[in-house]
Amino acid sequence: MEKVKILAIVGSLRKESFNRQLALAAQAALGQQAELEILDFADVPMMNQDIEFPAPEAVSRVREKVKAADGIWFFTPEYNHYFSGVLKNLIDWLSRPISQSEPQVLAGKPAAISGISLGMSGTAIAQDHLVTLISFLNMQVMNMPRLTVPSAMQQLDEQGKLALTSSKPFLEAQAEAFVSFVQAKK
Template identity: 65%
Template structure:
């Protein structure tokens, strides 16, 4: 497989809606690209006192992002914004690795998706992410972005069933794979 995608889920909850959405994306992408959902549960709060050398968990995630062709972010929306855990990770990824190596998000191709119990489908949190990631010189695939509202209506026995929304996830996957060329 020629393309490598790393997924970042902006929720630490084991069975979060966005983790389940990322798993669905992995299922539909596996035959066309390498797809890994990063574990960010051990990333410490950003602190310049421990920035150099970076903690092992940060090094691990930086290396995976750096080696990937693209990053697919699955973000919840908390109070019309993306979660602090995602902001913290982006803060770490935005810092230069060393005096010789810059940050890993510059020119990195990124897709944005999200699902939420509310009505916005994470559109607002994604818009805020676009502002931040653009500042960091990431290359964001703005069309299509995936926003799925009313997540509770898509649960069956506690598991996410996308129903009619699955075609939009497939469309985004196809567009992202082309964007990575």
């Protein structure tokens, strides 16, 4: 069987963000079960219908990455009880039809959601908002298990890097469940 291809979309552009580190931990947790690529979308412009057709090169590139993926795994921070503006902007671009004959690229894609935050909610509220949006866009959401990692500062090693102490088994369980979910949807 061909290896599952998962595209990780991290809702923070910061190079060392906790959610990017969580995506890297998910990549390690997947091991040989699947390939996980972290999407680079820092160059995607703000959604603007004046530049929608033809789409900017950065938008075309991320659309192709989404189309090639078997599943999308979102790693979202929580800003003011919501997911980030950069994530919303990316989803806005991905939700638009590519042309008169080619629909948007998110419909039908299996999706998983994880997140880590400094606060106690562990991104649960942001994840609920994200589920509402991606469900509207007809993604196939794996609602359970989801991973919410609270109190990020307690999950760091001596160098300030994410070590995932108590949350590691939950990430591993989510990784395994998502691979099975994606395979079942193929």
